[in-house]
Amino acid sequence: MTITQPDLSVFETLESEVRSYCRGWPTVFDRAQGSRMYDEDGHEYLDFFAGAGSLNYGHNNPVLKRALIDYLERDGVTHGLDMSTTAKRAFLESFQNIVLRPRDLPYKVMFPGPTGTNAVESALKLARKVKGRESIVSFTNAFHGMSLGSLAVTGNAFKRAGAGIPLVHGTPMPFDNYLDGRTPDFIWFERLLEDQGSGLNQPAAVIVETVQGEGGINVARAEWLRKLADVCERWDMLLIVDDIQMGCGRTGAFFSFEEAGITPDIVTVSKSISGYGLPMSLCLFKPELDVWEPGEHNGTFRGNNPAFVTAAAALEAYWTDGAAMEKQTLARGQQIEQVLAALREEHAGAVKEYRGRGLVWGIEFHDTERAGAVAKRAFELGLLIETSGPQGEVVKLLPALTITPDELDEGLRTLTRAVRETA
Structure with a gap:
């Protein structure tokens, strides 16, 4: 693909240096539909990024767009604080009837604010209020958001450094397979809980991602999640599952924890819950935890x-x-897995491993610079992918759930070419 140099002057002179994604994709996007984006010069890109997981149903999904246009054209309420509206009632009824009741989930629904980190902050605040304790346990390579409370339970050193102040009341524990299977699950965690001299204050809660997206597509086994739920129950700690990126069907089932057969005390949901990329988040919790005073959050x-x-x-x-x-x-996930397995075999000296669930996959390279080079070449070839992991060593695949088999095959062929051409 031949790309003319776009006019980026206003972004470079006026927008903050904090901008990031645009640096990896140096073009000016203009429109998008389904799994494809187009820049202002008409160049086409296949999207394996999906708004960082906020567009599970693709760009400008026609079903969702029609519902939104109809609502706006009849002057439906756009801003309603937490007032009761017909739009909120319709969502709550659909969520209860389609998601919660069929799964026998008793959750109350809280609308904490528009972003994922809003949901995490409310979950942490609620857990501390319920238990009357401050400490929260998180896991190595976790990512839960960019506000201070969320950063305190996030592992990435670069992101944590941006806080500018000490991040307290959070204690990291090893995520599944962090120690390469050399020690039994949770032996360190439970030893600290048992030992009055360990220095670990009794935690109010544990927060976990079933698949760590930003952390490098680290997949927790179902049995590990079940053991974690058991530890939380035995030690009187609430279990918070952060399903912001992996929920809404990303791993297959609507909630990513369903495979493990657990019922978390609190669940945070955002990104694709609106379906259209519109800001929205939920904090779900068991009814007995609903101890909020009106307006307290x-x-x-x-x-x-x-x-x-x-x-x-x-x-x-x-x-x-x-x-x-x-x-x-x-089925789409199996299609990806087959190609990644072939890539691993073809580039055994370069590819450390591949891993994923459903429609989230990652390829880790031994050379930590290789993933960035692959992503750059993929962009030049018309494919949008990002990197993740503590050193950006993992190529991350996050296509829309509505992507067709042919589109997926096209993107995987481009990915394969990018890997070969960066060898």
Whole structure:
């Protein structure tokens, strides 16, 4: 693909140096539909990024777009704080009937604000309020958001350094297979809990991702998650599952913890819950934990009614028959896995391993610079992928759940070419 130099002057002179994704994709995007994006010069890109997982149903999904346009054209409420609205009622009813009841999940629903880190902050605050304790346990290579409370339970040193102040009341423990299987699961964690001289204050909660996206696509085994839930129950700690990127069907089932057969005390959801890329997040928790006083946690943009409209439409369109959606996602995942296995065999000296679940996959390279080179070459060839992991050593694949087999095959061929051409 031949790309003319785009006019980036206004971004480079006026926008903060903190911008990041645009540095890896130096073009000016103009429109998008399904799994494809187009820049202002008409160049086409296949999207294996999906808005960092916020576009599980693709760009400008026609079903969701129609619902949103109809709502706006009739002057539906766009900003509603936490007032009761018809859009919120429709979403809550759909969420209860399509997601919660079929899974026998008793959760209350809280709208904490528009972003994932808002949901995490509310989960941590609630856990501390319920238990009357400050300490939260997280895991190595975790990522839970960029606000201070979320950073305190995030592992990445670069992101933590941006806080500018000490990040306290969080204690990291080894994630699944962090010690390469050389020690029994949770032996260190439980020893610290048992030992009055360990220095670990009794935690209020444990927060975990079932698949660590930003951490490098580290996949927790179902049995590890079940053991974690057991540890939390025995030691009177709440279990918080951060399902912000891996929920809404990314791993197959609607919630990523379903495979393990556990029921977390608190669940955070964001990214693709609106279905259309509109800001929205949820904090879900068991009814007995609903100890909030009215207004004790609030925010101006927690009532994004257009997001409620597209969220309800997404649930109706894709999750009324959740088994079919899960089957499709797992089939697409097998398609990816087969190609990654072939890549691993072809480039055995370069590819350390590949791993994933459903439609989130990662390829880790021995050379930590290689993933960035692959992503750059992929962009030049018309494929959008990002990197993850503590050193950016993992190529991360996050296509829309609605991607067609042909589009997926096209993107995987481009990825294969990018790997070969950066050897």
